[in-house]
Amino acid sequence: MMFRAVVFIGLCVSIGVAWIIESGAADVFLEATRPDFQKIPLGIAGIENLGGSESPEGRVKLGTRIEEILKADVRRSLVFALVDLPSLGIKVNHLGAEPDPSFKQATENGVSVIVWGKAGIKGGSKDADLSMDGYVYDAGTNEVVGGKRYIGSTSVARLMAHRFADELVFRYTGEPGIARTKIAYVSELGTARELFVMDYDGYDPRQLTADGFLNLMPRWSPDRRFLVFTTYRNRNTQDIDMLELATGKRWTLVSQGGLNITPVLSPDGNSLAYSSSREGNAELYRLDTHTKAVQRLTTNAAGDLSPSWSPSGRELAFTSDRNGGPQIFLMSADGSNVRRLTFDGDYNAAPAWSPRGNWIAYVCRTSKKEYKLCVITPDGQKHLQLTTGLGVDDSPSWSPDGRHLVFSSTVDGKSQIYMINADGKDLERITFTGTHNSAPSWSPAS
Amino acid sequence: MKKLPASYLPLILGVIVLGIPACSKKAVRSGGDSQALQEEMARGEMAKGGAAKEGTSSSFPDTSFSGRDDSNSLRGLDRNPSEERLGGNAGGSGGAGHANAMIAKADSGSAARQLAEIRAEQVASVAAGLRDVFFGYDSFSITDEGRHALSGDAEWARLNPYAQLKIEGHCDERGTSAYNLVLGEKRAKAVRNYLVELGVAPTHLSVVSYGKERPFCTEHTESCYSQNRRGHLVVKTGK
Numbered sequence: 291m292m293f294r295a296v297v298f299i300g301l302c303v304s305i306g307v308a309w310i311i312e313s314g315a316a317d318v319f320l321e322a323t324r325p326d327f328q329k330i331p332l333g334i335a336g337i338e339n340l341g342g343s344e345s346p347e348g349r350v351k352l353g354t355r356i357e358e359i360l361k362a363d364v365r366r367s368l369v370f371a372l373v374d375l376p377s378l379g380i381k382v383n384h385l386g387a388e389p390d391p392s393f394k395q396a397t398e399n400g401v402s403v404i405v406w407g408k409a410g411i412k413g414g415s416k417d418a419d420l421s422m423d424g425y426v427y428d429a430g431t432n433e434v435v436g437g438k439r440y441i442g443s444t445s446v447a448r449l450m451a452h453r454f455a456d457e458l459v460f461r462y463t464g465e466p467g468i469a470r471t472k473i474a475y476v477s478e479l480g481t482a483r484e485l486f487v488m489d490y491d492g493y494d495p496r497q498l499t500a501d502g503f504l505n506l507m508p509r510w511s512p513d514r515r516f517l518v519f520t521t522y523r524n525r526n527t528q529d530i531d532m533l534e535l536a537t538g539k540r541w542t543l544v545s546q547g548g549l550n551i552t553p554v555l556s557p558d559g560n561s562l563a564y565s566s567s568r569e570g571n572a573e574l575y576r577l578d579t580h581t582k583a584v585q586r587l588t589t590n591a592a593g594d595l596s597p598s599w600s601p602s603g604r605e606l607a608f609t610s611d612r613n614g615g616p617q618i619f620l621m622s623a624d625g626s627n628v629r630r631l632t633f634d635g636d637y638n639a640a641p642a643w644s645p646r647g648n649w650i651a652y653v654c655r656t657s658k659k660e661y662k663l664c665v666i667t668p669d670g671q672k673h674l675q676l677t678t679g680l681g682v683d684d685s686p687s688w689s690p691d692g693r694h695l696v697f698s699s700t701v702d703g704k705s706q707i708y709m710i711n712a713d714g715k716d717l718e719r720i721t722f723t724g725t726h727n728s729a730p731s732w733s734p735a736s
Numbered sequence: 737m738k739k740l741p742a743s744y745l746p747l748i749l750g751v752i753v754l755g756i757p758a759c760s761k762k763a764v765r766s767g768g769d770s771q772a773l774q775e776e777m778a779r780g781e782m783a784k785g786g787a788a789k790e791g792t793s794s795s796f797p798d799t800s801f802s803g804r805d806d807s808n809s810l811r812g813l814d815r816n817p818s819e820e821r822l823g824g825n826a827g828g829s830g831g832a833g834h835a836n837a838m839i840a841k842a843d844s845g846s847a848a849r850q851l852a853e854i855r856a857e858q859v860a861s862v863a864a865g866l867r868d869v870f871f872g873y874d875s876f877s878i879t880d881e882g883r884h885a886l887s888g889d890a891e892w893a894r895l896n897p898y899a900q901l902k903i904e905g906h907c908d909e910r911g912t913s914a915y916n917l918v919l920g921e922k923r924a925k926a927v928r929n930y931l932v933e934l935g936v937a938p939t940h941l942s943v944v945s946y947g948k949e950r951p952f953c954t955e956h957t958e959s960c961y962s963q964n965r966r967g968h969l970v971v972k973t974g975k
Contacts, residue, residue: 426813
């Protein structure tokens with residue numbers, strides 16, 4: 291069945307939505323409703339600065355910087371609870387590859403995992419390599435269970451921290467972690483809107499297109515190689531293009547006249563669902579990426595748009611205004627079995643099906659006419675409003691672990707990109723520059 | 737009429753200038769993704785070789801997903817960890833050694849061309865004295881004032897039988913990007929249909945929706961929102 295959450299029952303770690311959801315009816319959500327869910331207490335004893343560890347930007351040493359990035363990654367993982375070791379009276383001055391005697395004291399205070407390491411530049415030349423060693427101590431076995439040794443140019447310092455954080459998540463959950471994921475988005479340059487991609491924490495933005503007009507709503511291919519998006523060719527027609535990130539090569543997937551928007555590849559990459567008004571008004575279509583055959587999925591006089599695949603690829607959530615204002619609907623991937631999902635409020639749009647299957651995020655218009663993020667279960671039994679306050683929230687996109695959402699909001703004035711936990715906690719702004727950043731799409735994990 | 741504020745020009749020019757270095761497509765080598773990148777590129781080349789006509793919808797690379805990319809996957813903690821190199825070659829110089837497996841910017845000449853064409857359209861539209869139509873919140877029905885404006889536009893079209901008119905549908909910032917694109921198209925089509933009722937040949941009219949992506953005004957106020965809920969008429973000067 292569609293409720294893949296069942297397969298996660300065996301996991302010792304689950305997402306933290308449990309607290310705000312009344313446990314009840316649906317046993318399909320066991321993963322999210324485990325009352326005994328606890329994050330794993332993890333302390334970072336420090337990443338020691340070895341010789342020559344000045345970062346390229348000066349000021350902060352590389353080891354210190356890697357430690358800061360690692361701490362932020364661990365906090366965002368939602369798998370670990372980051373413990374402040376100094377506040378437990380534990381101060382580690384010099385760390386080798388062996389556990390420090392003070393770790394005993396930490397584990398007596400309930401710390402399960404302690405991480406430490408060292409980083410520095412080998413040799414004196416300007417382009418010498420940065421190396422980082424990381425170690426992991428587990429209180430359960432009272433020993434160092436393993437480590438990593440990374441080497442590379444100083445420009446990959448952030449990647450070293452991210453990769454080490456993902457190794458920790460992988461070690462304790464079997465999941466790849468999200469610290470190396472990326473977010474594609476739209477950013478305004480003058481009056482043009484171009485595609486960009488940045489690290490999941492907002493660092494290292496890269497411009498992907500320079501068309502000088504509008505490129506909108508990018509979505510990742512499941513293998514992370516491509517983005518599909520709407521482009522305005524000659525400013526007058528909206529086509530759907532695909533861009534290969536590594537090479538910048540582009541292909542046109544849909545160019546049939548009319549409005550062609552909200553493309554999204556299926557989880558297996560074999561189908562592209564999108565909205566097109568080529569036959570009059572906006573309808574949903576499905577393009578077979580092998581045979582190039584196009585199948586029309588909806589037929590009515592209203593607008594149908596914003597398809598989002600269920601993780602199994604068997605169903606689609608989408609927006610339709612067939613009943614007046616826009617609402618979220620579900621249907622099978624062949625267009626059959628259409629049913630309405632949202633009934634609260636007169637404006638619900640932009641659905642995004644969680645990769646875990648258990649929630650669909652969307653934009654809901656509140657009674658105060660604010661556009662905020664909501665989530666609803668695919669059976670419609672539970673729904674929650676995640677964000678509050680002023681501003682227009684738009685374009686929710688899930689992290690591949692299903693524990694976070696990224697979205698755009700005008701809450702601070704200009705449209706910027708924000709991250710929030712699936713339970714509505716830990717709102718974090720991740721873009722700070724520019725006049726307009728929008729339409730974030732979170733990459734799959736690798 | 738729509739005008740580009742002069743303050744935007746340096747920005748746009750900046751974009752154009754910034755775009756130029758991108759012509760020399762530098763292979764940006766990268767982080768732990770570099771090995772993956774090379775393999776990805778190799779795969780991309782193969783896909784391209786297999787499917788000839790790039791740029792048409794009849795051929796594009798295989799997007800099917802067969803599982804995780806092993807070359808980039810985690811290797812696990814190790815009691816005696818061996819050295820894991822991130823970012824390709826040692827001591828990268830130039831563009832090498834970056835943490836991101838990116839990127840080649842596209843067609844940097846395009847921005848300049850677009851800008852020139854937008855300017856030409858604006859000049860022609862201002863000269864024609866075309867009037868825009870404004871809409872209510874969430875609405876695409878044409879008001880009496882809108883009908884009045886369009887009767888003038890239809891008269892201009894009658895006197896200029898060779899002109900091609902483009903009707904742009906615009907929305908205010910409230911609501912989602914995607915739904916506003918659909919709403920913008922409904923607005924543009926409502927304008928087109930009324931012009932056709934007034935006798936303008938459908939073949940001389942085209943519609944495009946910009947949703948909330950090209951606002952005339954960026955304040956979060958009703959007076960600004962009402963400026964952005966618009967059917968904007970433009971004399972087409974290009975193709």
